[in-house]
Amino acid sequence: MESLWPWLVVAGVGAIHGLNPAAGWMWAAAWGVRSKDRRQALRALMPIAVGHAASVALVAAAVAFGMSMDRLAMQVAAGSLVVVFAVLHFSGRTPKAVRVPAGHAGLALWSFMMATAHGAGLMLVPALIPLCMGGTAAQEAGASGSLMLALAAVGVHTAAMLAVTGLVASGVCRGLKLILSNS
Known part of the structure; x- marks a missing residue:
């Protein structure tokens, strides 16, 4: 049971993420409401999953390999992106492609x-x-075993997030459809 707890935490955090509007259920619901098709809301889940999993996988790989991020390099990169965005935004030359729906x-x-x-x-x-560095078989397998466990955790986390995100987005689409049909 002791080795099950980290997996339950990974899934639980994913489910909590799914409830957060920043996880994408608002966008998925908006796509469904805009197209008047709840299936469109569910189609939006794949790109949400890809982006979320890529972000989480970066951190999972860093944990699996025991890497640390250079704080100064991250601050310079983030600051540079903010400056580029600000210059583009305030120059009045925002590309037309940026203004259309994504x-x-x-x-x-x-x-x-x-x-x-x-x-x-x-x-x-x-x-x-505990999954990647604990006293498991992955520890004996080295970094590649830890990386596989970390990627499996990313999969469990993302699946739990998507399940909840899909339920919320579908519920919003269905609820709005009922509200609009009764008005």
Whole structure:
């Protein structure tokens, strides 16, 4: 039972993420409401999953390999991105493609940025450490075994998040449909 707890934590944190509007259920519901098709809301889940899983996988790989991120390099990179965004935004020359509704690639990029910004992978670290560095068979297998466990944890986390995100987005679409049909 002791080795099951980290997996339950990983799934539980994923489910909690699914309840958070920043996890993407608002965008998925908006796609469904806009198209008047609840299935469109469920189609939006794949790009949300890809972006979220990519962000979490970066942190999981860092934990599995025992890497630490250079604080100064991260601050310079983040600051540079903010400056580039500010210059583009305030110059009045925002490309037309940026102003149109996002497609699947835009939704995946948004999901990656949101998951990275709010530290989705970082909150998994306490559960990943016992999985990847504990007294398991992965410890004997070396870094590659730890990496596989970390990626499995990313899969469990993302699946739990998507299940809850899909339920909430579908519920919102169904609820709005009922409200609009009764008006």
